[in-house]
Amino acid sequence: MAEQAYRIERDSMGEMRVPADALYGAQTQRAVENFPISGIRFPRPFIRALGLIKRAAAETNAELGLLDQRVAGAIVQAANEVIEGKLDEHFVLDIFQTGSGTSTNMNANEVIANRAIQILGGQIGSRSVHPNDHVNMGQSSNDVIPSAIHIAALEQMERRLIPALEALRDALAEKARAFDDVIKIGRTHLQDATPIRLGQEFSGYASMVDHGIRRLRAVREHLAELALGGTAVGTGINTHPEFPRRTIARIAEATGLPFREAENHFEAQGSRDAVVEASGQLRTVATSLMKIANDIRWLGSGPRCGIGEILIPPTQPGSSIMPGKVNPVMSEMLMMVCAQVIGNDTAIAVSNTHGNFELNVMMPVMAHNLLQSIELLANGAATFTERCVRGIEANRERCEALIEGSLAMVTSLVPRLGYDTSADIAKEAYATGRTVRQLILERGLLSEEETARLLDPRRMTEPGRAE
DSSP, rough: OOOEEEEEEEEEEEEEEEETTOSHHHHHHHHHOOSSSSSOOOEEEHHHHHHHHHHHHHHHHHHTTOOOOOHHHHHHHHHHHTTTTTTTGGGBSSSSOOOOOHHHHHHHHHHHHHHHHHHOOOOOOSSSIIIIITTTTTHHHHHHHHHHHHHHHHHHHHIIHHHHHHHHHHHHHHHHHHHTTTTEEEEEEEEEEEEHHHHHHHHHHHHHHHHHHHHHHHHHHTTTTTTTTOOSSSOOTTSOOOOHHHHHHHHHHHHSOOEOOSSOOOHHOOHHHHHHHHHHHHHHHHHHHHHHHHHHHHHTSSSSSSSOSSEEESSSSSSSTTTTTTTTHHHHHHHHHHHHHHHHHHHHHHTTTTHHHESSSSSHHHHHHHHHHHHHHHHHHHHEEEETTTGGEOOOOHHHHHHHHHHGGGGGGGGHOOOOHHHHHHHHHHHHOOOHHHHHHTTSSSSSHHHHHHHHHHHTSSOEEEE
């Protein structure tokens, strides 16, 4: 690039050439050059959270008489643009960087400072609004980054993931009601078991999702704690005693979420246990959704040579060589999402073991993985709901046909004939290809009326003993 495309900025380590149109400064440029690792940048919810923190901090510092009102007003305006996503192109750093996230905190400080300078009619890079002295007043990367993680994660859980899961739960519950009269064979160990209603099966799926929602709501208790006010090591050095309370109250008001100051700032900065807890619940949700998606994939297998008890909406051609083939792509999509979330959780757990003394030093990758997991589950669940679950139909004829041939029908005879006799009937039925019903009648073990009563599949889907 031509020389005039750059400007010179300075930080504590000296001069740096920074792209002329960039709002970031020397520290960000150093990090750009130091960490050309993955090309993965912090996601929008995290950048929004940084903007919320910087805006609230400026308002608090002005209210406390620590920051000039005119400078504070410009910082607030610039931070609003960060919150709204108008300055995202200037957040350029890789997530694989300094473990405290200092580079990204300074990226935010420099962008907001230079944009505030523009707003005030000055020359960017002049430091008339200073990234450290003004934008970062009363803060440290060590309390800003963990706070931003919590803010972004809780906002995304509450605004996107939980609503997506609620829609999935409700769609599954609707199918449970619609399929309540469809009787089919149950399966355990991938082998035939006693009859179950298709509605009962889907009610279990709906309850799994509902339990997941409740688990996610429980993590609010700890994600709502913010480290702001602890500054470097949790002691609160260089911050006004009123700063954390007032700043966090502003963030809570802006988000509508119950954020509060951490009970213990040393815990809040030395560990990321709340992130591990949240990720663990996301992993639990992922394992539930994996089971549901996989069950639906199997139940819809076929269309002629598989289980085929449900009909899954066709969404796209399934093969480049086999005409007419349609695959359970929505289930496969969701299963891959869940696999990624489980992997992300492992990275988060390992990262939290590196809370050395007063600071965890693997926060950026934890932020990325946690927010990616929330986004993937929200998008995956919403898509699965709309493009799969809502369109599922019961294959009633197939369900009924499979029941009569099941050897597990003999289970309802045990209270009447005993286990050993019932087992002999099942073995002979399997060996001869006849049904349990046929053998009972051939042997004259029960009357036709009693046989019909004991082998009524609907009756088998309710509690009770056949006597």
